[in-house]
Amino acid sequence: MGERFQLKIAGDDLNKGIKDFLIQIMDKNKINNVVVPLLIPSKNNVFPTFVRSKELLEDAKPVAPVLPISTATMVSKITKLSPSPEKILVFLKPCELRAVLELTKFKQITLDNLILISYDCMGAYKTEFYEEALSGGKDIDSEYVSKNLLKGEQDENIRDACKLCENFFPTAFADIGIGFIGTDGGVIIESNTEKGEETLSKLGLEKKEVKDRDGKLEKISRKRKEEWEKVRKDIKGETEGIDNLVKYFSKCIDCHNCMSQCPICFCRECFWESPTFEFTPLNFLGWAKKRGAVKLPTDTIFFHLGRLTHMATSCIACGLCSDACPNDIKVYELFHLVADDTQAVFDYKPGRDLEEEVPLVTFKEDELKELG
């Protein structure tokens, strides 16, 4: 494990090169299924797609810079009720990989027969931006590959969450990792798990030593962390106290889109969608009497605060909440801020390690003595 190999790709066409690599894995390992970003038939967007036909796989765009939804949520839809009887290759962005790990801990994904592949991601554009580029006939994918993936430049137009992402490379839990950064030229393949090693062993790949990949990843990570610290400070200032919080969420229309797109929010019987919120006139009369008035819809701040207490310890900072907001509230920034602090209490990093238990489902007898 931890071995690195070279992936030979003709020219700069990473999407084709990686697609050929996937086909090679499938052929040599007798795998018939793959979940990978694919150009939809209307040719103006890319979505994760469960593909079996090799012919359709021609339209695969594994490293397309767009994140319309989290593939982790989709993997959960596929494997929640039972493990897949056939092997499935799953191609994921690093944030999606972290979400897959969290959902596995929550027993919403069965990893059996899944082979997880991830890569050095330099961020995604907003779906709207990407769709417009494709509709306008712009070759946004090739530009992204040559400028951003292969040269490591950061594009100004990528999503805010991506600009601040500190974990943009495959973690040790990717069975197979594809690297572009610190590879001393070219593309490298890493096998991080036994499953990955076994899958790759059948391919006859050439081994490759790289000098300072970890150092280079760390450098970008550190720079983004510094950037986040600045944003963090601003957001903390903007949200301090209840009145500022109300201002921050002043455009919230209680649509719950942020929650429905959140890969961590999986509860079948969600508290926020439950009959708890079916009120009688007496409730409204009571509130109006007490506070003088009730903003309608009510309970918007309650919703965000409550959701934070439910899921912040597992927030993987993917930013899909902000993407989903119809009124462009900076949901991600606030959730990331709170996630940072709550995760630090338990030295927990979501998506880091499958063995690490989610803080809310476990405890130590000898801890937090200052509380009780």
Place this chain on the structure above:
Amino acid sequence: MGDKFEPKLVGFFCNWCTSSAADLAGTSRMQYPPNIRPIRVMCSGSVDTAYIWRAFLEGADGVIIGGCHPGDCHYVSGNYKARRRIKIFETIMKTLGLDEKRLWLRWISASEGKKFAETMKEFTEHIRKLGPSKIGKNWSV
């Protein structure tokens, strides 16, 4: 009572310990301030943090959760889980500048009627000093 600030306090008390302690305090005729609105729950670990937010947003000046002493939970580990949840809640309050001092967690067993009365006195005085909470005043939450 005039203009004097009387704190509105909400307590979530475990059925097996703190609620019984409240009973004991009552039957022993111990005196404590009437500011606390006790809610009996089956376990401190069964308190969804959403209801603590609800209490604050509906105008509580302070919230106290009472459970069994560590190791004594009727359901083995509910109080340990409650402790983690309260820690997370407190951290979020702190991060968002929502005055985390208004939230207390206390272990009070069924035999500790006196401790119950004293804790309620202490908590009432503590919140009285902090003054009214701003969280419940905003009608746009």
